[in-house]
Structure formats: structure tokens, C-alpha cells
Amino acid sequence: xxxxxxxxxxxAAIVMLTVALISFVLFNYVGDPINAMxxxxxxxxDREKLRQELGLNDPVHERxxxxxxxxxxxxxxxxxxxxxxxxxxxxxxxxATLELSFVAAMFTLLVxxxxxxxxxxxxxxxxxxxxxxxxxxxISLPTFLVGIxxxxxxxxxxxxxxxxxxxxxxxxxxxDFVNWFxxxxxxxxxxxxxxxWTTGFLTGAGLKALILPSITLGLFQLTLIMRLVxxxxxxxxxxxxxxxxxxxxxxxxxxxxxxxLKNTLVPVITVTGLxxxxxxxxxxxxxxxxxxxxxxxxxxxxxYSADIPVMSAYLCLIALLFVAINLAxxxxxxxxxxxxxxxxxxxxxA
Amino acid sequence: MLFETxxxxxxxGAAVALALAAPLGAAPAxxxxxxxxxxxxxxxxxxxxxxxxxxxxxxxxxNIYEPLVRRDKKSQLEAGLAVKWxxxxxxxxxxxxxxxxKFHDGSAFTADDVVFxxxxxxxxxxxxxxxxxxxKAIRKVSDxxxxxxxxxPDPLLAxxxxxxxxxxxxxxxxxxxxxxxxxxxxxxxxxxxxxxxSGPFKLKSREPDVKTVLEPNKExxxxxxxxxxxxxxxxxxNAATRVAALRSGEIDMVYTVPPQDTDTLAKDPNTKVIQGPxxxxxxxxxxxxxxxxLYSNVKGKNPFKDKRVREAIYRSIDVxxxxxxxxxxxxxxxxxMVAPVIGGYMKDLDKRPAMLKPEEAxxxxxxxxxxxxxxxxxxxxxxxxxxxxxxxQAVVGMLARIGVKINLRAQTRLKxxxxxxxxxxxxxxxxxxxxPAATFDVHDVFINLIQTPNTETxxxxxxxxxxxxxxxxxxxxxxxxxxxxKKRNAMIAEATKIYVSDYAYIPLHQQAVIWAARxxxxxxxxxxxxxxxxxxxxx
Numbered sequence: 069x070x071x072x073x074x075x076x077x078x079x080a081a082i083v084m085l086t087v088a089l090i091s092f093v094l095f096n097y098v099g100d101p102i103n104a105m106x107x108x109x110x111x112x113x114d115r116e117k118l119r120q121e122l123g124l125n126d127p128v129h130e131r132x133x134x135x136x137x138x139x140x141x142x143x144x145x146x147x148x149x150x151x152x153x154x155x156x157x158x159x160x161x162x163x164a165t166l167e168l169s170f171v172a173a174m175f176t177l178l179v180x181x182x183x184x185x186x187x188x189x190x191x192x193x194x195x196x197x198x199x200x201x202x203x204x205x206x207i208s209l210p211t212f213l214v215g216i217x218x219x220x221x222x223x224x225x226x227x228x229x230x231x232x233x234x235x236x237x238x239x240x241x242x243x244d245f246v247n248w249f250x251x252x253x254x255x256x257x258x259x260x261x262x263x264x265w266t267t268g269f270l271t272g273a274g275l276k277a278l279i280l281p282s283i284t285l286g287l288f289q290l291t292l293i294m295r296l297v298x299x300x301x302x303x304x305x306x307x308x309x310x311x312x313x314x315x316x317x318x319x320x321x322x323x324x325x326x327x328x329l330k331n332t333l334v335p336v337i338t339v340t341g342l343x344x345x346x347x348x349x350x351x352x353x354x355x356x357x358x359x360x361x362x363x364x365x366x367x368x369x370x371x372y373s374a375d376i377p378v379m380s381a382y383l384c385l386i387a388l389l390f391v392a393i394n395l396a397x398x399x400x401x402x403x404x405x406x407x408x409x410x411x412x413x414x415x416x417x418a
Numbered sequence: 419m420l421f422e423t424x425x426x427x428x429x430x431g432a433a434v435a436l437a438l439a440a441p442l443g444a445a446p447a448x449x450x451x452x453x454x455x456x457x458x459x460x461x462x463x464x465x466x467x468x469x470x471x472x473x474x475x476x477x478x479x480x481n482i483y484e485p486l487v488r489r490d491k492k493s494q495l496e497a498g499l500a501v502k503w504x505x506x507x508x509x510x511x512x513x514x515x516x517x518x519x520k521f522h523d524g525s526a527f528t529a530d531d532v533v534f535x536x537x538x539x540x541x542x543x544x545x546x547x548x549x550x551x552x553x554k555a556i557r558k559v560s561d562x563x564x565x566x567x568x569x570x571p572d573p574l575l576a577x578x579x580x581x582x583x584x585x586x587x588x589x590x591x592x593x594x595x596x597x598x599x600x601x602x603x604x605x606x607x608x609x610x611x612x613x614x615x616s617g618p619f620k621l622k623s624r625e626p627d628v629k630t631v632l633e634p635n636k637e638x639x640x641x642x643x644x645x646x647x648x649x650x651x652x653x654x655x656n657a658a659t660r661v662a663a664l665r666s667g668e669i670d671m672v673y674t675v676p677p678q679d680t681d682t683l684a685k686d687p688n689t690k691v692i693q694g695p696x697x698x699x700x701x702x703x704x705x706x707x708x709x710x711x712l713y714s715n716v717k718g719k720n721p722f723k724d725k726r727v728r729e730a731i732y733r734s735i736d737v738x739x740x741x742x743x744x745x746x747x748x749x750x751x752x753x754x755m756v757a758p759v760i761g762g763y764m765k766d767l768d769k770r771p772a773m774l775k776p777e778e779a780x781x782x783x784x785x786x787x788x789x790x791x792x793x794x795x796x797x798x799x800x801x802x803x804x805x806x807x808x809x810x811q812a813v814v815g816m817l818a819r820i821g822v823k824i825n826l827r828a829q830t831r832l833k834x835x836x837x838x839x840x841x842x843x844x845x846x847x848x849x850x851x852x853x854p855a856a857t858f859d860v861h862d863v864f865i866n867l868i869q870t871p872n873t874e875t876x877x878x879x880x881x882x883x884x885x886x887x888x889x890x891x892x893x894x895x896x897x898x899x900x901x902x903x904k905k906r907n908a909m910i911a912e913a914t915k916i917y918v919s920d921y922a923y924i925p926l927h928q929q930a931v932i933w934a935a936r937x938x939x940x941x942x943x944x945x946x947x948x949x950x951x952x953x954x955x956x957x
Binding site: 097227250374 | 599656866876
């Protein structure tokens with residue numbers, strides 16, 4: 069077990085170094101950060117001097133070695149764009165991304181699993197077909213489009229309400245009521261600062277602001293989970309032990325949820341674990357559309373200004389996240405699947 | 419389960435009906451205090467007024483800090499922290515300071531703060547050092563008077579320093595921010611995130627890239643024209659979201675409006691578009707210097723060295739057509755390298771020569787030795803100026819008619835500038851834009867864009883095509899130190915004629931500054947795209 073863990077950690081370290089190296093080489097192609105830093109009439113000498121001071125003229129391997137050396141001591145330097153410490157910039161924005169990803173994951177599971185179960189239990193029912201079709205939209209529409217449509221429908225449209233719902237001269241729903249439902253088009257709303265963590269969970273405006281971005285972010289995964297659960301349900305329901313349970317005269321509810329769903333969830337849990345990493349890493353588009361102040365948006369802005377210190381730190385963070393998740397999954401498999409252990413014993417014996 | 423489903427569908431139907439019943443119309447203007455919320459595509463990159471020499475940062479920080487001499491609604495100089503200023507000799511400037519001014523922390527503003535700030539702005543780590551190139555010494559004469567010696571006569575010093583905002587010496591020293599933050603060190607400078615000046619607004623809170631909140635300074639020395647109780651600035655990077663937030667009333671003003679949305683916002687009964695010409699002139703430049711043109715099929719010579727070729731190209735580009743089609747009317751064609759609001763603009767000379775017919779242009783090319791035209795590469799940024807790439811595409815089409823085949827190489831600005839600008843100047847034909855916002859004077863354009871490049875004297879540093887005319891250089895040098903306005907203008911006129919008749923550059927247009935706001939907001943737009951909160955009124 070210890071050997072396994074050490075081997076995995078060693079591999080993880082190599083992955084991290086490789087990611088850092090590749091990103092460093094790529095930074096040579098994002099353009100000249102100096103041009104993003106100085107005013108138009110800064111003299112060529114001053115530009116060159118700044119480039120020299122920042123060590124941008126050094127060869128890639130030297131800069132890389134310096135970066136790794138500093139990163140190991142937890143130093144990521146100052147942002148070229150804002151002159152703020154990179155570590156703090158990322159830590160300040162991380163809660164926003166994590167909260168968004170958490171809510172999106174919850175949405176995915178709480179809506180996706182019931183949808184999957186329903187369409188698995190009644191595959192031919194018309195409503196299952198509706199769910200199937202709707203879920204297709206989740207995969208086929210690009211995230212930014214979904215986001216913009218949401219903003220127009222739930223943020224702009226209610227605010228442009230003039231008469232509300234008027235039928236035969238009677239106002240059934242007035243504009244104040246409609247406005248009450250309007251959601252914010254951008255930002256996190258009001259957040260509460262808990263020292264190292266800022267949260268939007270504790271205020272009404274903060275919770276309201278989470279609705280549209282988390283649905284947008286979770287839509288793709290929702291489809292994935294729903295289809296996975298549906299396929300698994302169909303599979304499991306054909307299994308012999310379900311038939312046997314029916315023969316024993318158990319109630320439908322107990323068969324569907326007690327036996328079938330429970331057995332379906334094993335792959336779902338595995339996939340969900342991996343998807344959480346995806347949600348965090350790929351929140352970039354959703355964050356950009358909703359101006360959500362998370363790490364993804366920070367990364368996009370850093371690309372625009374060739375802010376190399378921030379970009380390197382971000383990419384390392386994401387690499388770390390994926391490495392950590394994969395490591396955890398590997399360890400779980402190791403614990404769950406006895407075949408892995410026997411395989412190892414077999415090689416040792418041979 | 420079925421019953422549940424039906425209820426769900428009913429609810430969904432009701433929601434759709436509701437959405438349809440909500441017509442696009444005027445919402446009653448909400449009177450929620452006088453909190454003014456506005457947004458831009460990028461954040462103010464720092465709270466330090468010398469960290470960046472960029473319009474947006476300097477304009478924003480002018481709400482908190484103030485310059486000695488500030489610009490009024492028409493971009494003319496007026497008294498700021500200095501009540502009187504001028505020259506006691508060609509190389510000495512004086513500034514008489516306003517008495518009784520208090521910083522936000524209640525401390526008094528004195529000559530020490532001015533001397534400290536000017537040294538900080540001209541010192542290490544500052545991005546404002548270009549404004550100090552002529553400065554020899556800065557000294558305090560009394561508590562209310564500061565004098566500055568320059569190496570050479572500098573008639574524009576006061577004008578340049580309208581960009582230099584004054585900080586408190588005591589505050590900087592207390593917080594260990596005597597110099598601008600050093601990027602090579604691993605520690606943050608206090609002034610990067612905090613601000614304390616003497617201006618009309620105080621910094622209340624700041625979350626970088628998210629929200630910056632200002633509140634009015636009740637002790638301000640000037641009479642406020644605004645009626646705001648709080649100002650919230652947010653960054654909304656995505657253009658569509660920014661426009662949506664304005665339409666939904668979540669924000670009151672948008673600083674950068676995407677050109678394609680101006681029509682929608684102008685038609686919306688709740689919003690208005692404020693637009694005017696910007697001081698920046700967008701132009702095309704030729705390689706006058708190399709003996710063989712890069713990225714071209716012409717070998718052994720450079721067609722752009724021949725004035726007839728430059729004329730044929732200049733007079734085949736239809737700026738009015740670009741304005742009509744590409745710019746949707748949002749540009750102001752020019753024939754000079756400076757805009758009308760800039761000092762030294764020569765109205766009489768701002769006339770473009772008539773367009774040539776394709777055969778006339780072809781004849782010019784043939785006379786120059788290129789009867790079949792030639793092929794060359796046009797370099798273009800994709801994200802720097804309004805519709806930059808599309809303008810270049812239009813130019814490609816226009817020049818195809820006279821047999822000049824253009825290969826377009828468009829790239830993102832950070833890569834673009836590194837390639838185009840000196841010392842590399844790896845280009846034959848390119849697009850740039852320039853605004854002499856530093857001095858509001860034509861000499862800024864002369865010395866940077868048109869004079870012969872020279873690394874020693876720092877002249878012609880943004881003249882990658884190495885255009886060089888000794889007569890022009892001589893005049894530009896004289897313009898720099900001439901303090902007699904009449905003589906100076908005569909020289910400017912002569913110099914302007916030289917570069918115009920040489921077809922040194924192809925000025926295209928001033929792009930429009932486009933802002934949008936809710937109908938209940940009154941504000942002042944200046945041609946240097948500087949948005950000042952002190953002129954904002956909300957009904």
C-alpha cells in the first residue's frame with residue numbers, strides 16, 4: 069500500500085512538472101507582456117530595461133527553473149497586470165469558483181438523477197421522451213449561448229415589464245411581482261467575508277446570483293448524469309435479481325429505489341467525482357458570461373495581458389486539482405476493488 | 419407522478435405566458451438614493467496613480483487624487499491643486515498651490531506633498547517617467563510654491579502634468595509606499611490597493627476585478643456638481659452581459675460599448691448612447707527605410723520609397739466608405755495625424771486629396787515602375803482599435819482594384835505590437851493608432867511618429883517605417899522649444915505640409931468614443947475618453 073502510494077505521488081509530481089513546463093513553453097507564444105504593461109509613449113529603452121529586470125530575456129529553461137524554485141517555496145511573485153501577490157489573487161477568487169462549482173454539482177445530481185430514474189423506469193412514456201430531448205439541448209448548445217439566453221430571459225425581460233399579465237382588463241400579475249423574480253445578470257451579489265473565505269450562501273442576493281450561473285455550468289453534466297443513470301437503470305432492471313425480487317412480490321417502490329437505484333449509483337459516483345474537477349476547471353466560460361469573479365475569469369484576463377505569473381500559478385493549481393482527484397480515485401479503487409491488490413500480489417510472486 | 423408532471427407543465431406554460439405578456443417597454447425609473455453603478459470591460463489595474471500610464475486608470479483615479487492642473491469639460495486646462503502656474507524663465511516653471519486643501523484623512527496639503535509626488539512619479543518603478551524627460555530639478559520655494567527647472571525650454575510641462583496626480587507624503591511614508599511597487603520583488607505595495615487623495619471621492623472599499631466603491635468627499639475644496647451619494651464600479655468583461663445589465667437597470671452606465679450594440683441601446687427607451695470623436699487617430703504606415711520590402715514579391719527594391727506609389731495607395735483608400743460600412747457611421751475621417759481638439763491642429767490642411775480612379779492610380783504605379791502592381795503584406799491588430807481587422811480587410815479590397823495585392827496578417831495586440839514596433843519593426847505596411855493625450859499637443863505626434871528614429875535622442879521611437887525628412891526634423895526640433903505661440907504655429911503649419919505632401923502616412927479616422935447610460939443619468943463625455951464622476955448627475 070505504501071509503495072503504491074509513493075509510486076502514485078511520484079507520478080503526480082512528474083505530471084505537475086510537465087504541466088508547468090508545457091505552460092511555460094506556451095507562454096512564449098502569448099505575446100509580449102511588456103506591451104500590456106506600459107503606456108503607448110514609453111521609450112524603447114525603458115521597455116527593454118523592464119524586460120531585462122523581469123528576466124524575460126533569459127532562456128526558457130532558466131525562467132522555468134526559477135519558477136519551480138519559487139513555487140516550491142510557495143512564492144508565485146507579483147502579477148504583471150496589477151502588481152498584487154499572485155497567491156492572494158488566486159486565493160481571493162477561489163471561493164467564488166468553488167461555491168459555483170459546488171452548487172452546479174448539486175443541481176446536476178439533484179435534478180439529473182431523478183430525471184434519469186424516471187426515464188429509466190418509463191422508457192416509453194412521452195414525458196421520458198421530452199426529458200431526453202430537453203437533455204440533448206444541454207449538450208448541444210454552447211455554454212455561452214445558454215448563459216446569454218438565461219440573462220436575457222431572467223434578468224432583462226422581467227425588468228422591462230410594463231403591464232404584467234393583464235387578462236380582460238384585470239391585472240393578474242403586476243410588474244412588481246415580475247420584478248421580484250428578476251435575477252442578476254452579473255456578479256456574485258452580496259457576499260459575506262469570513263476571513264479567508266467569502267461566501268454568497270448567507271445573503272439573499274448572493275443566493276439569487278448563484279441560480280443562473282450554476283444552472284448554466286451544470287447543464288452539460290446534468291445531461292451526462294441523466295443519460296448515465298437511465299442507461300444503468302435499464303441495464304439493472306433487466307437483471308435476474310430484480311426479476312427475482314418481483315417474483316417475491318416486493319413493492320415497486322422498494323425494488324426501484326432500494327435495489328435498482330442503489331446498484332446504479334456506483335458508476336454515477338465515480339463519474340461525478342471526475343466531473344467535479346471538470347466543473348471547476350471549465351467554469352471559465354460561465355464565469356466570463358456572468359462576470360463571476362472566480363479563478364477562471366482571472367485566467368482569461370491574464371491571458372489578455374500576458375500576465376505570466378498568474379497564468380503559471382493557475383495552470384499549476386488546476387493540474388494539482390486533477391492530480392489530487394485522480395489520486396483519490398485511484399486510492400478508492402484500490403480500496404474497493406480487490407482485483408487490484410491480487411494483481412499486485414501476483415506480480416510480486418512472479 | 420403523472421399528476422406532478424401535469425402541474426409542472428402548467429407552471430411552465432404560465433411562465434411562458436408571463437414572459438410573452440411582458441412587453442419591451444419603459445420601466446418606471448427607480449429612485450433608489452443616488453447610488454451610481456457603472457461598469458467597464460476591464461478593472462482599474464491599480465490604485466497607484468503612477469503604476470500604469472493608461473487612460474482608464476488615470477481617469478478613474480482622478481476621482482480620488484487630483485493633479486496640479488486639471489482639464490475641464492472641454493479638455494482645456496484649469497486650476498486644480500495649483501491656482502496659478504507659468505514660466506518665470508524659458509527653463510523654469512512655477513506652481514502656486516491652492517491653500518486650505520485637505521486630504522481625505524484630514525491632513526493638510528502642502529508643497530512637500532507636491533515635491534514628494536513629482537519625485538515618486540518620475541522615479542523608479544513609475545510608469546509616468548515620460549512626463550519627466552525634460553525635468554532637471556524640483557524644489558519647494560515656500561509652503562505654497564513649487565518650482566521646476568528643465569534641461570531645455572519645455573512649453574508643455576503644465577499640460578503634461580495634468581496626468582500626474584498628487585499623493586500625500588505622510589500617507590505614503592507611513593505605509594511604506596514611498597516608491598511605486600517593484601514587480602521583481604515578492605511583496606505588495608500598500609498603494610496598489612489603497613488610495614487616499616484630495617479629490618471629490620474617497621475610496622470606500624476595493625475588491626480587485628470585482629467591485630470598487632467610492633463615496634463623496636464632503637470636505638472637498640471645490641463645489642461638487644454631482645449629486646451622488648455612492649459610486650459602485652464593477653468589471654463586466656463580457657460585452658453582451660454588460661449591455662444586458664444596463665438594459666435591466668442593474669447598472670447605470672457602461673464605459674465601453676460594443677459597436678454592434680449601439681443601435682439597440684439607442685432605440686431602447688430606457689437607455690441612451692453618448693458618442694463623440696476620440697483624440698486617437700488610426701492610420702496606416704509604410705516602410706520607407708528598407709531597401710528591399712519585407713513580405714512582398716518585389717525583390718531588390720522598395721516600392722514605398724517612391725512617393726508616387728504612396729500617393730496611389732493613399733488616394734485609393736476610401737475612408738468615407740470605411741466609415742459607412744465597416745464603422746457604421748461611428749468614425750470621423752481625418753487627413754492629418756492629429757485630431758481637431760489637439761493643440762497645433764491645422765484646420766486648413768485637414769483636407770484629404772480627391773480619390774483617384776483605378777486607372778489613374780494604376781498609371782502612377784506604372785510610372786513608378788510597377789505596371790502590374792505588386793504584392794505586399796499588411797499587418798493588423800485584431801483587438802486593439804474598433805473594428806481594426808475589418809478596416810484592414812476593406813483596405814485589401816480597395817487596393818486590389820489598382821493591382822496591389824495585399825496579404826493580410828492579423829494578430830492579437832500583444833504579439834502584434836512586439837512585431838511592429840521598433841526595434842524589430844518587422845513589417846512593410848501596418849496599422850497603428852495614436853493619441854497625444856500626454857500633452858494634447860501636435861509635437862507629441864511629431865517627435866514620436868514622424869521624426870527620424872534615433873535611440874540617443876529618443877526621437878521617432880514610434881516611427882517603425884523610418885520615414886525621414888531633414889527639413890521636417892529641423893522644424894519639429896524648433897517647435898519643441900519655441901514659446902512664442904504665433905511663430906510656433908507657423909512652424910507647425912510648415913511641418914504639417916511636409917508630411918502631408920510626402921504621403922508619409924495614411925491617416926484614416928478618429929474612432930468614436932461610445933458610452934451608454936440609463937436615461938436618468940447626466941454626464942460629460944470628453945474627447946480623451948476620460949470619464950469624470952464629478953460631472954455625473956442622476957435624476
